Amino acid sequence: MAYQDILDGIYNEVIQIENTGKVADYIPELAKVDANKFGIALVDKHQNVFTKGDALEKFSIQSISKVITTSLIFSKIGNDLWERVGYEPSGNSFNSLVQLENENGIPRNPFINAGALVIADLMLDHFENPKKFLLDFVRDLTENPNINYNENVAQSEKAFGYRNAALVNFIKSFGNIKNEPEAVLDFYYHQCSIEMTCVDLAKCFQVFSNNGVIPKSDKKFLSTSKCKRMNALMQMCGFYDQAGEFTFKVGLPGKSGVGGGVVAVFPNHYTVAVWSPKLNKKGNSFYGLETLERLTTETSLSIF
Ligand code: GLU
Numbered sequence: 001m002a003y004q005d006i007l008d009g010i011y012n013e014v015i016q017i018e019n020t021g022k023v024a025d026y027i028p029e030l031a032k033v034d035a036n037k038f039g040i041a042l043v044d045k046h047q048n049v050f051t052k053g054d055a056l057e058k059f060s061i062q063s064i065s066k067v068i069t070t071s072l073i074f075s076k077i078g079n080d081l082w083e084r085v086g087y088e089p090s091g092n093s094f095n096s097l098v099q100l101e102n103e104n105g106i107p108r109n110p111f112i113n114a115g116a117l118v119i120a121d122l123m124l125d126h127f128e129n130p131k132k133f134l135l136d137f138v139r140d141l142t143e144n145p146n147i148n149y150n151e152n153v154a155q156s157e158k159a160f161g162y163r164n165a166a167l168v169n170f171i172k173s174f175g176n177i178k179n180e181p182e183a184v185l186d187f188y189y190h191q192c193s194i195e196m197t198c199v200d201l202a203k204c205f206q207v208f209s210n211n212g213v214i215p216k217s218d219k220k221f222l223s224t225s226k227c228k229r230m231n232a233l234m235q236m237c238g239f240y241d242q243a244g245e246f247t248f249k250v251g252l253p254g255k256s257g258v259g260g261g262v263v264a265v266f267p268n269h270y271t272v273a274v275w276s277p278k279l280n281k282k283g284n285s286f287y288g289l290e291t292l293e294r295l296t297t298e299t300s301l302s303i304f
Pocket of ligand 1: 061063064
């Protein structure tokens with residue numbers, strides 16, 4: 001497949017479309033980013049890397065980090081995970097509180113904020129130094145020892161994180177958070193502040209397109225069954241309340257973040273990451289979705 005030609009063509013098409021999205025500004029530090037950045041990176045199953053545009057610039061991966069922490073906990077505790085968090089699409093926005101009351105503090109899935117906070121709580125319980133462990137793990141997956149937290153972004157989110165604070169306290173009132181809310185939030189804000197380039201991100205998700213094996217070390221991190229379930233979760237829950245539309249138009253498992261990043265996985269074929277900070281009304285990168293819809297349509301490569 002002539003991936004470079006395909007990326008070049010799609011980039012040139014998408015950049016002509018008027019971008020009606022808006023940069024997320026509820027985390028003030030995120031609003032400082034150049035709104036016109038646009039990068040794409042695709043890594044094929046032989047680890048060949050194809051790039052276009054601003055694919056080597058770092059951005060805040062935000063919610064995309066939820067896939068990584070969930071996979072770490074799933075690999076560690078297996079199906080016990082599903083006693084603390086569900087695996088159904090939520091149909092609500094990422095930071096919604098409304099379902100939690102009726103569902104007794106068990107979040108619908110690990111990719112809405114409520115679920116990610118429960119996963120953060122589990123990270124604190126299962127890893128001695130969870131921040132260091134997470135960073136070492138993503139450095140391994142990306143093959144980039146320079147991946148780091150962005151302390152300014154973490155602190156900026158903390159300063160305005162009233163809704164996440166409400167979520168964690170509410171869930172704790174049901175007994176589904178074991179650690180102190182402050183500690184859970186601190187971990188959560190740091191995981192969201194991790195910075196990667198499109199190339200890092202596409203490499204990071206290779207493990208999910210490679211049956212749970214980390215390509216570089218050949219280490220089996222997730223069983224084939226667990227890897228299947230991680231991809232199923234991304235398919236159903238990766239795009240907030242636009243997961244249905246993403247499946248409908250793109251047809252790949254994936255995850256977005258409010259930093260404007262989107263990553264998608266075509267099992268046994270490729271991973272692709274797009275970054276463009278302007279978000280549509282559902283909080284997903286406007287150009288990111290345009291790009292991926294074209295990619296699967298023009299290549300006829302999607303899981304459906
Ligand atoms: N840190 C962000 C928040 O909790 C993540 C949201 C996202 O990327 O969807 O609001």
